[in-house]
Amino acid sequence: MATPAESLSDDTPHVPVLLGQILAAVSPVSGVWLDGTFGAGGYARALLDAGAARLLAIDRDPEVFSRARAWAPRYGDRLVMIEGEFARLDRLAADHDALPLDGVVLDIGVSSMQIDQPERGFSFMKEGPLDMRMSQSGPSAADIVNRADEATLADILFRYGEERASRRIARRIVAARAEEPITTTTRLAEIVQSCLPRPRPGQVHPATRSFQALRIAVNDELGQLVQGLSAAERALRPGGILAVVTFHSLEDRIVKRFFQQASAQAPRGNRFAPEQIAPPPRFEPVLRKAAVADAAELAVNPRARSARLRVWRRLDAPGVPVDAHALGVPRVASFLPTDNPGKERN
Numbered sequence: 001m002a003t004p005a006e007s008l009s010d011d012t013p014h015v016p017v018l019l020g021q022i023l024a025a026v027s028p029v030s031g032v033w034l035d036g037t038f039g040a041g042g043y044a045r046a047l048l049d050a051g052a053a054r055l056l057a058i059d060r061d062p063e064v065f066s067r068a069r070a071w072a073p074r075y076g077d078r079l080v081m082i083e084g085e086f087a088r089l090d091r092l093a094a095d096h097d098a099l100p101l102d103g104v105v106l107d108i109g110v111s112s113m114q115i116d117q118p119e120r121g122f123s124f125m126k127e128g129p130l131d132m133r134m135s136q137s138g139p140s141a142a143d144i145v146n147r148a149d150e151a152t153l154a155d156i157l158f159r160y161g162e163e164r165a166s167r168r169i170a171r172r173i174v175a176a177r178a179e180e181p182i183t184t185t186t187r188l189a190e191i192v193q194s195c196l197p198r199p200r201p202g203q204v205h206p207a208t209r210s211f212q213a214l215r216i217a218v219n220d221e222l223g224q225l226v227q228g229l230s231a232a233e234r235a236l237r238p239g240g241i242l243a244v245v246t247f248h249s250l251e252d253r254i255v256k257r258f259f260q261q262a263s264a265q266a267p268r269g270n271r272f273a274p275e276q277i278a279p280p281p282r283f284e285p286v287l288r289k290a291a292v293a294d295a296a297e298l299a300v301n302p303r304a305r306s307a308r309l310r311v312w313r314r315l316d317a318p319g320v321p322v323d324a325h326a327l328g329v330p331r332v333a334s335f336l337p338t339d340n341p342g343k344e345r346n
Contacts, residue, residue: 016042016107017304018245021291023050025311026241031102034058034093034235036086036228041068043105048075056098057081058089060135085135087227090235100237107245108225108255110134110215122215124189124207130182132211132218141214145182148335150174159330160222160250161213169195169210185211212248217335225251226324229258233282238316241286245309252290252308253328259283259312261322280317287311 019042023029029050035043038059048055057079059065065081072079084092086106093099110122121131121141130142144156150170157166169192176182176191189207196206216222232242246252262283291311293304325331 015301016040016046017297017301017307018291018293018309019043019046020297021309022046022105022243022245022311025286025291025309026103026243029103032056032098033103033105034089034098034101034232035105036089036232037105037107038064038068038081039107040064041071043107044079045071045075047103047105048078052078052103054078054080054098056089056093056096058084058086058092060085062136085224085228087224087231089228090231093235099235101232101235101240102237103241103243104232104236105243105245106225106228106232108251109221109247121185122211124185124192124205124211127184127186130185130188132215134219139218141188141218142181142183144214144217144335145173145188146177152333152335155332156217156335157210157213159213159332160216161209161211162249163209163213165195216250217332222250222254222329223324225254226258226322226327226329229255230319230322233262233314233319236314238314240314241311242283242314243309243311245307247306247308250328250330252310255310256290257327258322259285259310261327262312264317279320280315282315282317282319283312284315285311286313 016039022043023046027050029047029052031052032054033047033052034056035047036058038044038057041057041064044055044057055075055078057068060083062083065083068081072081080096080098082092082096089104090099093101119128119131121128130140130145132141145153148156150173153173154166154170157163157169163169172191172195173182173188176187182188182191188210189205192207192210199206229242229244236242244255246255262281263285264278264281287310291309293301293307297304
């Protein structure tokens with residue numbers, strides 16, 4: 001079997017974060033696995049090289065599969081590439097006669113490969129169209145920025161980006177688009193930057209939180225995450241592994257709360273209320289706390305600095321419906337005039 005480094009050759013543009021920790025936590029690898037966020041294929045290839053008999057690779061970005069053609073044939077029918085959303089991974093796995101699964105890996109958020117393509121519009125560091133669509137279909141970031149009302153824009157920036165200056169930025173966006181539509185990443189970044197103090201050394205770019213918020217809104221990332229966690233729970237066999245990598249506090253909070261609820265720890269009783277009987281646990285931890293990148297990985301891949309890995313094992317208790325808002329998904333009003341009045345996202 002290949003080592004994590006040997007699993008990745010020159011035709012893989014980006015090394016996946018926390019790969020060594022994932023392989024150590026899920027070893028020994030066998031059976032049928034699913035990579036719900038295929039991207040450049042780093043996790044998929046490492047799991048196949050580590051012993052997975054078959055791996056389903058899901059991604060909603062059709063471009064990733066054309067990039068994989070250079071190396072995918074070496075795995076033959078052990079690698080099954082599927083265009084779709086990981087929120088539906090249980091149904092996609094069923095369509096390929098792959099249930100129950102022995103393991104699921106999810107790497108949440110935008111990939112480095114997408115960020116590094118200016119034409120995709122994810123990065124404020126490079127000139128490109130204000131797009132941000134992972135699936136390359138549906139409303140874009142430009143649609144939101146140019147069509148949502150000021151209050152909704154502020155709500156998106158605050159709830160999805162945790163941007164304290166959200167109202168000021170939304171007001172400036174609305175004023176700027178009245179003069180000329182905002183269609184490029186650099187123009188939006190300049191507008192946001194003009195609303196905020198110059199960053200001190202070591203601080204993130206002023207547009208970071210706003211771009212994160214718009215990307216999450218465009219792709220419904222938090223709603224997809226909740227649905228994906230539930231789909232993985234339905235798809236895994238008892239004893240199967242679910243490994244999730246997150247990159248910011250909103251994602252990690254949802255994953256942490258999902259597993260807390262799934263572990264079914266009953267609140268302790270007190271003199272005012274008797275101890276409640278907890279439902280049977282549906283997951284148990286493989287790692288007692290989230291794993292993070294070590295110094296060696298950070299030296300090679302600085303983007304790993306915010307990554308958190310949580311790994312849990314499925315038990316035999318049946319899955320239950322989950323409340324997205326109870327897990328921490330913000331309530332945000334629909335952001336395009338064509339949406340149904342009064343409808344909320346997530």
